[in-house]
Structures are given as structure tokens and as C-alpha cells.
Amino acid sequence: MPLDELYFAVADVVERVKTKKKSLRSAVYEHQFQDKKKLLRLSCETVKYAQLFDGLLENSNLSTRLLDERAYEGSLPLIHVLLYEFLIGNGLNQATQRLKRPIHSLNMEIRQQEKALSAQGRGLEQLRNGFEEEKEKEIEIPRYARINGLKWTRDEAIETLREEKWQIIDGSDTIPFSQQITQLRDDQVLFDPHIPELLIFANSANLHAYWMIEQRYLIFQDKASCLPAFLISPPSGSHCVDTCAAPGNKTSHLAAYVGNEGCVWAFDRDPTRANTMKRLVKQSGAGDIVSVECGDFLRIDPSEERWKTVEFAVVDPPCSGSGMVKRMDEWTGSSAQADRLGKLANLQAMLLKHALKLPSLKRLAYSTCSIHEEENEQVVREVLKECSTDWRLAENLLPMWALRGKESYEFGKHCLRADPKITFTNGFFVVVFERIEEKKKKKKAKKRKIDDEC
Numbered sequence: 001m002p003l004d005e006l007y008f009a010v011a012d013v014v015e016r017v018k019t020k021k022k023s024l025r026s027a028v029y030e031h032q033f034q035d036k037k038k039l040l041r042l043s044c045e046t047v048k049y050a051q052l053f054d055g056l057l058e059n060s061n062l063s064t065r066l067l068d069e070r071a072y073e074g075s076l077p078l079i080h081v082l083l084y085e086f087l088i089g090n091g092l093n094q095a096t097q098r099l100k101r102p103i104h105s106l107n108m109e110i111r112q113q114e115k116a117l118s119a120q121g122r123g124l125e126q127l128r129n130g131f132e133e134e135k136e137k138e139i140e141i142p143r144y145a146r147i148n149g150l151k152w153t154r155d156e157a158i159e160t161l162r163e164e165k166w167q168i169i170d171g172s173d174t175i176p177f178s179q180q181i182t183q184l185r186d187d188q189v190l191f192d193p194h195i196p197e198l199l200i201f202a203n204s205a206n207l208h209a210y211w212m213i214e215q216r217y218l219i220f221q222d223k224a225s226c227l228p229a230f231l232i233s234p235p236s237g238s239h240c241v242d243t244c245a246a247p248g249n250k251t252s253h254l255a256a257y258v259g260n261e262g263c264v265w266a267f268d269r270d271p272t273r274a275n276t277m278k279r280l281v282k283q284s285g286a287g288d289i290v291s292v293e294c295g296d297f298l299r300i301d302p303s304e305e306r307w308k309t310v311e312f313a314v315v316d317p318p319c320s321g322s323g324m325v326k327r328m329d330e331w332t333g334s335s336a337q338a339d340r341l342g343k344l345a346n347l348q349a350m351l352l353k354h355a356l357k358l359p360s361l362k363r364l365a366y367s368t369c370s371i372h373e374e375e376n377e378q379v380v381r382e383v384l385k386e387c388s389t390d391w392r393l394a395e396n397l398l399p400m401w402a403l404r405g406k407e408s409y410e411f412g413k414h415c416l417r418a419d420p421k422i423t424f425t426n427g428f429f430v431v432v433f434e435r436i437e438e439k440k441k442k443k444k445a446k447k448r449k450i451d452d453e454c
């Protein structure tokens with residue numbers, strides 16, 4: 001079976017990534033090509049080595065002949081994927097004649113140009129060495145798994161882990177956390193020093209088919225992503241809203257806090273993602289606590305009777321995802337585009353302001369998995385400017401947390417940031433808004449009046 005269809009699909013994906021329309025993963029998952037694993041792998045590899053192929057095409061004879069080749073339809077991404085297969089991948093033997101012949105006929109020229117690039121330090125070997133060095137410098141984020149409080153208690157989890165011969169390590173104050181996680185053996189489990197329901201396993205531990213994970217007694221969830229629900233810790237029986245909830249990691253965490261007497265309304269406007277969330281939430285034992293609302297949160301009327309009991313909220317809106325480790329951004333440079341960040345920031349601020357209109361709301365966590373100030377401190381500043389009579393940022397969030405918001409903002413110390421090198425998690429940002437009580441509001445107004453009179 002020729003692989004032409006795969007090569008054309010990769011070319012589509014690379015084209016969409018290059019024109020900044022999509023992240024590589026979304027482009028792959030939205031593509032009709034069935035074998036996503038193959039498509040993802042080859043697309044990643046093609047994008048990764050793009051600078052080599054651009055270097056080859058600096059040779060005008062090569063670029064003219066390849067771009068003029070009818071079978072290639074002038075498509076640079078298609079030429080890139082074919083060059084990848086020819087020089088680095090499995091060869092072009094599984095392509096049809098029309099795709100492989102032009103490249104094979106230029107074999108000598110391609111090899112010569114690659115040699116010329118090598119002489120300039122831009123050849124294949126140098127590129128490979130560069131990737132190896134980067135890999136060595138990469139921080140390995142440990143495997144975090146949250147004890148699902150809806151299925152069992154922390155004590156039951158500990159007891160069962162012990163019975164199953166896991167060695168439980170109780171985190172020491174004398175050994176740095178970084179050392180503890182890197183020394184973790186495959187049969188050991190460490191308790192997270194900040195979030196009591198969070199366990200840490202060695203990356204090399206083979207857990208995917210483990211019953212605790214399969215049956216969602218433990219839920220894989222990065223530590224940073226556990227912060228929003230943990231920081232607002234809604235009490236048992238309370239009512240919450242998760243404005244942008246799918247696939248529902250933070251929703252099921254909220255559900256574990258509020259328990260069977262409570263309720264979480266989980267919004268998502270994407271029907272496919274909302275359905276996935278429904279399934280996962282049910283598997284987590286939160287089916288009766290969570291009400292999945294497929295729709296745009298911005299369209300709800302916060303003053304409607306239905307929302308009068310909501311006291312806690314999480315706003316985890318769409319973001320650039322620039323904090324996520326192992327994205328392709330370092331090769332595609334696609335995340336930090338100013339106009340994209342601007343549009344995201346607008347949506348983020350709108351969602352946040354809308355949620356703050358819920359009349360009985362007490363605490364709200366705003367979070368992104370972005371490292372960009374535009375989506376984080378700038379959004380918070382804009383919202384505080386408009387809502388500061390009723391809302392302020394919670395202070396002293398996790399005093400021991402190593403990384404705070406940008407110091408150039410007066411509220412920077414009230415924000416938590418996460419960074420793989422410092423917090424051993426994905427990059428993340430979170431703040432908690434808390435409602436200013438009436439008494440404090442009056443006091444604040446009085447002080448303002450006195451200041452004005454002075």
C-alpha cells in the first residue's frame with residue numbers, strides 16, 4: 001500500500017501549522033487521515049527538521065527543480081516530508097513512482113548540498129546533535145496522580161498502595177524536592193508537599209494499565225492543573241461552576257471536594273469535548289454531581305435564579321498552551337503571535353468578568369497553561385480595574401510556593417506561576433479572586449472619602 005496519502009496528509013498538517021492557523025496536534029486530530037499516530041509522528045519529525053530542508057532548498061537548482069515538479073504541485077511542505085523520508089526516515093520505497101522519482105533523480109545534488117550545509121555547521125548530524133543536547137537539558141516532569149476522593153479516601157488509597165507493595169515515601173524537609181523526585185524508584189510513591197491528595201510516581205513506572213488508573217481511583221493530572229480547585233477548595237455540599245471545563249480534569253477535582261451533596265455545572269461550548277467530559281466525569285464517579293452544560297458560558301444570564309446558589313468558580317479558558325512541555329512551539333514558533341495572544345486575552349477577560357457577575361460567588365480561580373503575561377497578569381489587571389469594588393485577589397496563596405507572578409505588577413506576589421525548571425510541573429498561572437465583604441467595602445469607601453477630603 002503506497003504511503004502517498006500519508007505524505008499528502010502530513011503536507012496539509014505542516015501547511016496549517018506554518019500559516020499559524022493551528023497547533024500541530026489540533027491540525028493532526030482535525031485531519032481526516034485515520035492513523036493519527038503515524039500522522040502525528042511524521043508531521044512532528046518533518047517540522048522538527050524543517051531548517052535542514054530549507055537549507056537544502058537554498059540551492060536554487062534543487063529548489064527550482066523540486067518546486068517545478070508537477071507531482072509536487074509547488075507544495076513546500078510536501079517536498080519537506082519527502083525529503084525527510086529520503087534522508088532521515090524510512091526511505092521513499094513505499095511512495096508511488098511519481099512521488100519518489102524526482103527526489104531519487106536528484107540524489108547526488110541533495111547529498112552535495114547537505115555536505116555543503118555540514119561544512120557550515122548546519123548539516124543533518126549537527127542538527128541531530130543539537131536535538132540530543134536539548135533533550136539532555138530537558139526537565140523531566142514527574143508523573144502526578146490525584147487520589148480520586150469520590151472513589152476512596154486518602155487513607156484507603158495509602159493502605160491499598162501498601163498492600164500492593166508500593167513503598168510510600170513521606171516527603172522529607174531536609175532533602176530538596178528536586179532530588180526526591182529524581183531519585184524516585186519505579187516501586188515508590190511520594191506524597192506531594194503542597195497538595196495532600198496528590199501522589200508522585202517515577203516517570204519510568206509503568207502505570208497505564210494499572211487498575212487504579214484504569215478505574216479512575218487515581219487520575220493522572222499535572223500538579224499545576226490541580227491548583228485551581230485546590231486553592232478554592234469548595235466545601236462539601238457547595239455549588240460550583242466550571243466555565244470552560246472539557247475534558248473535565250478540574251471539574252472532577254471540584255466534584256471530589258463538594259461530594260454527593262454538592263453540584264458542579266461544567267460548561268463547554270464544543271459538543272465533542274463536552275461529550276468526552278461527560279464520559280470521563282461518569283467514569284470518575286462524579287456523574288451525579290456534575291451537570292455537563294454544552295454551550296457558551298458567555299450566553300448564560302448570571303442573574304438567573306438557577307445560578308443563585310453558586311459560590312465557587314473555576315475559569316480555565318482557552319489559552320495559547322505555551323506552558324505545556326513537549327509542544328512543537330520551539331520548532332514552529334507558533335504560540336506567541338501577538339494578534340493571537342490579543343484575541344485570546346480578550347476572550348479570557350470576557351469569560352472572567354462574566355463569571356464574576358454570579359451574584360453569590362465567593363471565590364473564583366482563574367488559570368491558564370500559558371507563560372505569556374498577556375494572558376495572565378494583563379488579564380487580571382484589566383479585570384481588577386473594572387471589578388475592584390467587589391473583588392480583590394486572595395493573598396498568601398501557598399506561601400511556600402517558589403514562583404509568583406511578575407514583579408512589575410503590584411499584585412504579582414498574589415499570583416502563582418509554575419515552570420518546569422522550578423516547580424517541576426508544566427508552565428501555568430493561577431490567581432484566586434475573592435469577593436470583598438460588605439463591611440470591608442464600607443470601610444474601604446470611608447477611607448477613600450477621608451483620603452479625598454485630605
Ligand SMILES: C[S@@+](CC[C@H](N)C(=O)[O-])C[C@H]1O[C@@H](n2cnc3c(N)ncnc32)[C@H](O)[C@@H]1O
Pocket residue numbers: 225243244245246247248249250251267268269270273295296297298316317318319
Ligand atoms: C483550556 S480548555 C479547558 C480545560 C479544562 N478546564 C480541564 O482542566 O480539563 C478550554 C475549554 O474551553 C472551551 N471554551 C472555549 N470558549 C468557551 C465558552 N465561551 N464557553 C464555554 N466553553 C468554552 C473550549 O472548548 C475548551 O474545551
